[in-house]
Amino acid sequence: MSVREINASVITDVIEGMCITANEQLPEDVKCAIAECYEREDGAVARTVLENIIDNYKIAETEKMPICQDTGMACVFLEIGQDVHITGGDLYEAVHEGVRRGYTNGYLRKSVVRDPINRVNTGDNTPAMITVDITAGDRIKITIAPKGFGSENMSAIKMLAPSAGLDGVKKFILETVEKAGPNPCPPMVVGVGIGGTFDKCALAAKRALLRPLDSANPDPFYAELETELLEKINSLGIGPQGFGGRTTAIGLGIEVMPTHIAGLPCAVNMSCHVTRHLTEVI
Amino acid sequence: MEKHITLPLTEEIAKSLHAGDNVYLTGVIYTSRDAGHKRMCEALARGEKLPFDPQDATIYYVGPTPAKPGRVIGSAGPTTSYRMDAYAPTMLSVGARGMIGKGARSKEVIEAMKKHSGVYFGAIGGAGALLAKCIKSAEIIDYEDLGAEALRKLYVEDMPLVVVIDSYGENLYEKGRREYLEGK
Numbered sequence: 001m002s003v004r005e006i007n008a009s010v011i012t013d014v015i016e017g018m019c020i021t022a023n024e025q026l027p028e029d030v031k032c033a034i035a036e037c038y039e040r041e042d043g044a045v046a047r048t049v050l051e052n053i054i055d056n057y058k059i060a061e062t063e064k065m066p067i068c069q070d071t072g073m074a075c076v077f078l079e080i081g082q083d084v085h086i087t088g089g090d091l092y093e094a095v096h097e098g099v100r101r102g103y104t105n106g107y108l109r110k111s112v113v114r115d116p117i118n119r120v121n122t123g124d125n126t127p128a129m130i131t132v133d134i135t136a137g138d139r140i141k142i143t144i145a146p147k148g149f150g151s152e153n154m155s156a157i158k159m160l161a162p163s164a165g166l167d168g169v170k171k172f173i174l175e176t177v178e179k180a181g182p183n184p185c186p187p188m189v190v191g192v193g194i195g196g197t198f199d200k201c202a203l204a205a206k207r208a209l210l211r212p213l214d215s216a217n218p219d220p221f222y223a224e225l226e227t228e229l230l231e232k233i234n235s236l237g238i239g240p241q242g243f244g245g246r247t248t249a250i251g252l253g254i255e256v257m258p259t260h261i262a263g264l265p266c267a268v269n270m271s272c273h274v275t276r277h278l279t280e281v282i
Numbered sequence: 283m284e285k286h287i288t289l290p291l292t293e294e295i296a297k298s299l300h301a302g303d304n305v306y307l308t309g310v311i312y313t314s315r316d317a318g319h320k321r322m323c324e325a326l327a328r329g330e331k332l333p334f335d336p337q338d339a340t341i342y343y344v345g346p347t348p349a350k351p352g353r354v355i356g357s358a359g360p361t362t363s364y365r366m367d368a369y370a371p372t373m374l375s376v377g378a379r380g381m382i383g384k385g386a387r388s389k390e391v392i393e394a395m396k397k398h399s400g401v402y403f404g405a406i407g408g409a410g411a412l413l414a415k416c417i418k419s420a421e422i423i424d425y426e427d428l429g430a431e432a433l434r435k436l437y438v439e440d441m442p443l444v445v446v447i448d449s450y451g452e453n454l455y456e457k458g459r460r461e462y463l464e465g466k
Contacts, residue, residue, distance in 0.1 A: 043462050045444075045458065046462075049406060052406050052409055052412060052442075053406065053408065053409060055409075055412055056406070056408070056409040056410070056411050056412040057411075059411040059412055059415070060357070060410075060411035063411065064350075065347075065350075065356065065357050065410075065411040065414065066347045066356065066357040066410060066411070067357070067408070067410065067411060068357060068359055068408045068409075068410045069344065069345060069346050069347050069356065069357040069358050069359050069361075069410040069430075070345075070359075070361070070410075071347060071357075107347055107348045107349070107350045107356055108347055108348075109345060109346070109347040109348070109356070109430050110429060110430065111345070111430065119317070121428075121429050123429070148408075150361060150362040150384075150385070150407060153362065181385075181386055181455065182384065182385050182386055182404075182455050183362050183364065183384070183385035183386060184362075185384065185407035185408040236459075237459045237460075237462045237463040237466075238459060239458065239459065239462060241384065241404065241406060241407060241444075242385070242386075242455045242458070242459070243404075243444065243454060243455070243458040244457075244458030244459045244460075244461060244462035244463075245458075245462055246462075272407070272408050273408050274408045
């Protein structure tokens with residue numbers, strides 16, 4: 001099999017455009033989920049809030065404005081075919097440069113500080129948070145998910161004991177959502193990771209947020225658990241913006257990994273109604 | 283209740299507002315979030331004046347996106363308020379009365395609001411494009427080095443808000459959820 005060459009500058013150009021589009025156009029699956037929830041919402045205040053949320057993403061798309069002022073940290077996921085040879089520059093630098101240009105040329109907010117304690121803004125929203133997977137083939141699949149921190153801050157991870165079992169997992173997820181309350185801009189999207197190690201569990205929860213909201217876990221057991229948890233969350237009464245109502249979450253995804261005989265890690269990555277994800281293949 | 287309010291937010295106006303009221307705000311407000319609040323409270327601790335007169339002022343917890351050419355401001359929705367809880371009682375104690383943000387507040391902030399007749403308004407989180415439409419002018423008045431977190435003076439017209447916590451300590455997050463669940 002021959003090797004396909006891809007110039008690093010192509011990656012930069014694609015990422016620049018994706019950063020802007022992802023921040024101005026809400027994905028169709030998220031729009032549909034909001035619309036469906038609006039139909040089912042029975043709280044009067046809640047319906048008004050959802051109407052405003054729908055107006056907002058329409059204005060953003062028409063007027064080419066960011067949907068939310070928190071244009072996030074640029075989470076970039078790369079699935080690189082093992083038959084790809086990247087030429088003309090460093091892969092990571094190509095990604096950072098794309099983010100730098102997208103956030104600068106697209107008038108997006110620069111929300112990244114170089115150091116978590118000393119907190120000086122990098123001025124161009126870099127570095128991107130990059131995750132690389134090597135896959136089969138000769139293509140590069142790029143997914144961009146700008147992540148706001150109002151919801152990110154409400155995320156949590158717990159290293160449960162195996163004896164806690166399914167009930168322990170459910171309890172932790174519901175507790176995390178209830179504790180978050182109005183803070184993560186409900187209606188929220190909930191990404192759950194179960195299993196793996198401490199770090200991979202958190203990554204699984206993040207990956208769960210990348211899935212289209214109308215998709216289900218391929219394992220029927222977890223697909224059912226997704227439905228059950230989403231219903232339980234929507235019985236909490238938190239509602240859009242926390243003002244009370246049915247629509248507390250518009251989606252919940254679970255990603256599962258093998259884990260150690262001694263462990264049952266569970267991570268909950270919270271996201272908001274402006275859950276952005278955009279994928280392109282080079 | 284739907285109310286149209288013209289700023290500044292006097293004690294009399296503040297006391298007339300109740301959790302759950304839909305409010306349309308018109309007038310001058312100031313923007314500040316984490317880094318700006320830290321700097322303002324440090325200035326006050328040194329006995330210095332703030333870059334604006336805090337008496338009856340309303341502070342919007344927001345870090346907008348940069349304005350595109352020809353526009354007043356970029357997207358400008360609220361940020362999560364609890365991160366300003368450490369500073370809000372100090373701001374209330376020097377006269378700042380209104381706060382606009384989203385999300386829960388601490389007991390300390392609510393006690394300070396009751397003491398100083400403060401009001402906490404909720405704007406719709408994540409509705410930055412919609413909220414930008416009611417901002418008619420924007421200028422940086424200080425802390426320019428903080429970028430999105432710079433201290434801005436905004437003029438807003440009919441900014442759509444909800445009273446989340448009133449000056450009596452009544453809280454819409456508790457009340458709204460309770461009433462929704464009771465009505466089921």
